[in-house]
Amino acid sequence: MTRFASLDELRAACLDLPGGHPEAAAAVARRESQLTKPPRSLGRLEEAVAWLSLWQGKSPPRLANVEIVVFAGNHGVTAQGVSAYPAEVTAQMVANFANGGAAINQLAQVADAELRVIALDLDHPTADFTQAAAMDEAEFLEAVTSGYEALSPEADLVVLGEMGIGNTTAASAVAAAFFGGGGTRFAGHGTGLDEAGVERKREVIDRALDRHRAILGDPLRVAASLGGRELAAILGAALAARHRRVPVLLDGFVCTAAVAPLAKLREDALDHAQAGHRSAEAGHRLLLEELRLNPLLDLSMRLGEGSGAALAVLVLRAALACHTGMATFAEAHVSGKDA
Amino acid sequence: MTRFASLDELRAACLDLPGGHPEAAAAVARRESQLTKPPRSLGRLEEAVAWLSLWQGKSPPRLANVEIVVFAGNHGVTAQGVSAYPAEVTAQMVANFANGGAAINQLAQVADAELRVIALDLDHPTADFTQAAAMDEAEFLEAVTSGYEALSPEADLVVLGEMGIGNTTAASAVAAAFFGGGGTRFAGHGTGLDEAGVERKREVIDRALDRHRAILGDPLRVAASLGGRELAAILGAALAARHRRVPVLLDGFVCTAAVAPLAKLREDALDHAQAGHRSAEAGHRLLLEELRLNPLLDLSMRLGEGSGAALAVLVLRAALACHTGMATFAEAHVSGKDA
Numbered sequence: 001m002t003r004f005a006s007l008d009e010l011r012a013a014c015l016d017l018p019g020g021h022p023e024a025a026a027a028v029a030r031r032e033s034q035l036t037k038p039p040r041s042l043g044r045l046e047e048a049v050a051w052l053s054l055w056q057g058k059s060p061p062r063l064a065n066v067e068i069v070v071f072a073g074n075h076g077v078t079a080q081g082v083s084a085y086p087a088e089v090t091a092q093m094v095a096n097f098a099n100g101g102a103a104i105n106q107l108a109q110v111a112d113a114e115l116r117v118i119a120l121d122l123d124h125p126t127a128d129f130t131q132a133a134a135m136d137e138a139e140f141l142e143a144v145t146s147g148y149e150a151l152s153p154e155a156d157l158v159v160l161g162e163m164g165i166g167n168t169t170a171a172s173a174v175a176a177a178f179f180g181g182g183g184t185r186f187a188g189h190g191t192g193l194d195e196a197g198v199e200r201k202r203e204v205i206d207r208a209l210d211r212h213r214a215i216l217g218d219p220l221r222v223a224a225s226l227g228g229r230e231l232a233a234i235l236g237a238a239l240a241a242r243h244r245r246v247p248v249l250l251d252g253f254v255c256t257a258a259v260a261p262l263a264k265l266r267e268d269a270l271d272h273a274q275a276g277h278r279s280a281e282a283g284h285r286l287l288l289e290e291l292r293l294n295p296l297l298d299l300s301m302r303l304g305e306g307s308g309a310a311l312a313v314l315v316l317r318a319a320l321a322c323h324t325g326m327a328t329f330a331e332a333h334v335s336g337k338d339a
Numbered sequence: 340m341t342r343f344a345s346l347d348e349l350r351a352a353c354l355d356l357p358g359g360h361p362e363a364a365a366a367v368a369r370r371e372s373q374l375t376k377p378p379r380s381l382g383r384l385e386e387a388v389a390w391l392s393l394w395q396g397k398s399p400p401r402l403a404n405v406e407i408v409v410f411a412g413n414h415g416v417t418a419q420g421v422s423a424y425p426a427e428v429t430a431q432m433v434a435n436f437a438n439g440g441a442a443i444n445q446l447a448q449v450a451d452a453e454l455r456v457i458a459l460d461l462d463h464p465t466a467d468f469t470q471a472a473a474m475d476e477a478e479f480l481e482a483v484t485s486g487y488e489a490l491s492p493e494a495d496l497v498v499l500g501e502m503g504i505g506n507t508t509a510a511s512a513v514a515a516a517f518f519g520g521g522g523t524r525f526a527g528h529g530t531g532l533d534e535a536g537v538e539r540k541r542e543v544i545d546r547a548l549d550r551h552r553a554i555l556g557d558p559l560r561v562a563a564s565l566g567g568r569e570l571a572a573i574l575g576a577a578l579a580a581r582h583r584r585v586p587v588l589l590d591g592f593v594c595t596a597a598v599a600p601l602a603k604l605r606e607d608a609l610d611h612a613q614a615g616h617r618s619a620e621a622g623h624r625l626l627l628e629e630l631r632l633n634p635l636l637d638l639s640m641r642l643g644e645g646s647g648a649a650l651a652v653l654v655l656r657a658a659l660a661c662h663t664g665m666a667t668f669a670e671a672h673v674s675g676k677d678a
Contacts, residue, residue: 297636
């Protein structure tokens with residue numbers, strides 16, 4: 001049983017989005033202007049606190065319950081030789097997550113965040129999308145539902161991440177479907193393809209775009225035909241967060257491609273989301289620009305797992321600590337700007 | 340009594356610099372290659388761990404004792420109307436630091452770092468450098484010594500910061516002295532000057548450069564004539580850190596200008612230092628480029644106090660947590676790259 005009975009029902013849910021709480025953001029801005037620093041001198045830290053507040057409706061905002069949700073999926077398109085790693089690594093890495101041995105485990109601990117990993121039918125990869133739609137409608141809606149229902153009611157902030165051998169190929173195909181330029185524009189080295197591998201990946205993407213050209217104008221069909229289960233789940237989780245007005249940090253290229261259909265359906269659909277970082281995967285810069293997302297960090301990371309976004313949690317925690325802990329000009333007897 | 344009896348003695352100390360410990364960095368790289376992630380996929384996090392290790396000579400490196408040292412000074416050039424805030428704010432902010440009310444107090448806590456604030460003769464501002472050298476040789480060497488002796492023997496990492504109304508004017512003058520372009524190239528809005536204020540600041544810098552043109556070829560005389568006590572102390576602290584092979588995180592424009600004389604004296608003098616962030620103060624981007632420093636963060640901050648560099652400590656802590664906590668491919672039974 002899925003939450004959304006049809007693509008039409010999901011589409012309607014994607015169009016029915018609440019706005020934020022401007023009064024909470026305004027309260028944050030009032031306090032910010034009284035703190036002992038030149039106006040706006042904390043730059044994006046100040047903006048981040050206002051943004052958290054806008055969506056949470058709390059002033060100050062809270063970061064007591066930060067949840068990192070990592071979705072994992074397998075991809076039939078790996079049959080085309082588009083990854084430097086064998087497909088079984090997806091399940092092996094899910095086991096590594098469970099045992100606490102991956103990068104995201106360490107980063108979740110540093111960020112004082114809860115980590116949840118949701119493996120999506122790893123034994124049944126999606127179809128090879130050079131041959132057929134990656135998922136039929138039922139499979140797609142099931143994956144979206146997994147994501148939609150993944151958030152706990154207590155979450156103050158959700159960090160979305162993914163694991164899936166082959167999924168930068170899916171992300172590139174989705175990005176190219178929406179923003180043009182084909183495999184040449186969006187395919188990159190992924191986990192470490194050589195030049196011949198990237199060339200093959202480009203060609204695979206272009207073949208897929210050609211095969212599915214009839215549905216490229218429908219964002220949800222693009223997600224079903226060219227995406228993957230973990231991408232669909234990320235879309236569902238981001239949608240659920242918006243419906244509940246929970247702020248979201250997006251990770252890298254795959255995660256950003258996963259939510260792109262939401263932005264294609266409604267331009268302001270990602271206002272509750274920030275890009276945690278810009279990844280070294282070349283297509284991510286282009287995709288962020290297309291979606292007008294300004295990443296918090298740019299550390300040449302390209303791991304996925306939610307790793308870049310988990311690091312960005314540290315920036316938000318620091319921002320909130322300044323906002324709540326600093327003295328005002330009056331409290332500290334510090335003179336303001338010269339008249 | 341100063342540690343350096345003359346500018347010549349200080350200059351000799353600036354030229355006599357140890358290198359790092361490549362064997363420790365190599366040990367870090369060996370472990371890094373076995374961790375469960377594609378090679379180099381943690382980007383600058385991996386580089387940061389190797390860099391810490393290179394200077395500390397430890398594998399893994401340690402971040403048990405992170406010290407933030409903030410130097411404060413007053414500037415005679417404020418008489419020229421180059422700041423949006425009155426000069427007494429320097430001392431007021433030092434009191435705010437002592438009471439825990441400033442941004443750097445909150446950030447030090449989040450970064451689990453010790454904060455030390457060293458106020459340098461605030462009751463006696465440096466001379467107005469449009470009229471005379473900011474400091475005579477004795478004053479300059481005393482300030483350098485304050486910084487040189489500020490590091491504790493236990494420091495694993497030193498974060499340098501500053502506070503001083505008027506000090507972006509000093510920093511701009513120093514930067515322009517070394518890299519050309521005058522006030523037009525390096526003067527910015529500082530703590531919030533309006534356009535007329537920035538124009539005045541440019542003109543003040545150009546007058547100072549003209550007055551001191553005879554000494555512009557001597558990096559230490561530039562620091563004494565156009566800098567300030569807190570800049571001199573930062574130079575001293577960065578030099579002491581190098582002599583003891585302790586890695587350093589630099590904060591924004593003023594801090595970077597403060598260490599620029601070291602790089603002018605010896606090209607590799609800042610190899611033990613990283614730029615914690617790129618500030619929104621326009622001159623900082625140019626100065627970082629001139630010094631070939633690649634900042635870790637870029638969050639449109641322009642507060643000083645060591646705030647941007649303190650945030651970068653979080654990145655280093657996250658990097659170290661990944662390096663020490665992640666499982667290897669063998670431990671986690673994860674397959675490596677396809678042959």
